[in-house]
Amino acid sequence: MRRNGLKNGLLMTTSFMTMVLGYSRRAYAGCTPLPGPSSAYICTGAPGVPTSYAFYGTDVSVLAAAPTVFYNDGPYGPADQILIEGDGYLDFESQGSVYLYSYYQFGVRVNHLGSGYAAGDITITTTYAAPSLGVDWGIEGYLGGIGAFHYGTGNIDMDLSSRVTGYMSGVTSIHYGTGDIDISVGSATPGEADGTISATGTFASDHGIEAYHNGTGAITITLNGDVEADGGDAVHAVSWVNGTGITVNLGDGDVEGEVVGIFANQIGTSGGVSITATSPTEPGEVTGQYGDGILAINSGADGITIETGEGSITGGAAAGVQTYADGIVALDYGTGGIDIVVNDSDVTGDRMG
DSSP states (O other): OOOSOSOTTOOOOOOEEEEEOSSOOOOOTTEEEOSSSSOEEEEOOOTTSOOOEEEEEEEEEEEEESSEEEEESSTTOSOOSEEEEEEEEEEEEEESSEEEEESSSEEEEEEEOOTTSOOOOEEEEEOOOOOBTTBOOEEEESSEEEEEEEOSBSOEEEEEOSEEEESSEEEEEEEOSBSOEEEEESOSSTTSOOOEEEEOOOSTTOEEEEEEEOSBEEEEEEESSEEEESSSOSEEEEEOTTEEEEEEEEOSOOEEESSOSEEEEEOSSSOOEEEEEOOSSSOOOEEESSSOSEEEEEOSSSOEEEEEOSSOEEESOOTTOOOOOBSEEEEEOSSSOEEEEESSOOEEOSSBO
16 A cells, blocks of 8 residues: 555646535635535645545535545644544545545544434445546555444445555444444446455454444445455454344455455344355455455354355465365354355365365
């Protein structure tokens, strides 16, 4: 991952639209309020000028419209490139040719303050643009490309079709309250551009997508784009005591982790783990280099269900290394049992399939 900002010589116009609804109208450096009763702002930035933006309030909506280039590679200290924090409905959207980068923190971070504040969802949407003008458009950060943290009542919804890259994680989503986590990568429509999520860190804790539910609700992850982790798991989902289940649906995306491809752990006694990889068009592949292809652990009442299609599931793929990893591992400590259906997949492991 780049940690040196933009390349010299990039000349372009940038625009950045934000809408902040609630609280009183506030002044933000470099942002011009729009006429009207709502708190709407237009913010502009230019390549070569470090920027860092924070938006606070109730019902905050931020739109990064193409072309946008904002980066923070040192002078602003340990800041997220864009921070949205408050209550009610918190929304971030990037459209097409958008590049956001933070040297220290998240490219985009959204915090819902939670208890004692207005309920509402966190919604994050990104759309794809092909590289142009010397820029590989996307969202980057050291802690992660995108981080979403909910402390109250409401869902976390992400629909990501752009490039999202981080060092310690590609995407981090943590719910401490009541509501579901739903992360979708890429498009289910054949021929449409897919998102890519990656973590470039080399530690086992550096995951491509990491989703943790520490409150009450379910985790659903749908993959029609590629997810990769150079140090940890490509997908790492954990549902704690009051969590109600984990579902991972693999479409035409390829998933590759330096450790495990897909890791799902339902710790709570309600719910279970469901993993499907049955795309009829372009079946994705799941690979764990030094760990299992799929590792599912469940303590809930609904058991573990795994179904594969034509894509391969591989564990212990690292060449020339004895990893003792398997293609699929399912460990059920609850009361629902284990149901594994392998249709036309090649399921292989260093030790066994």
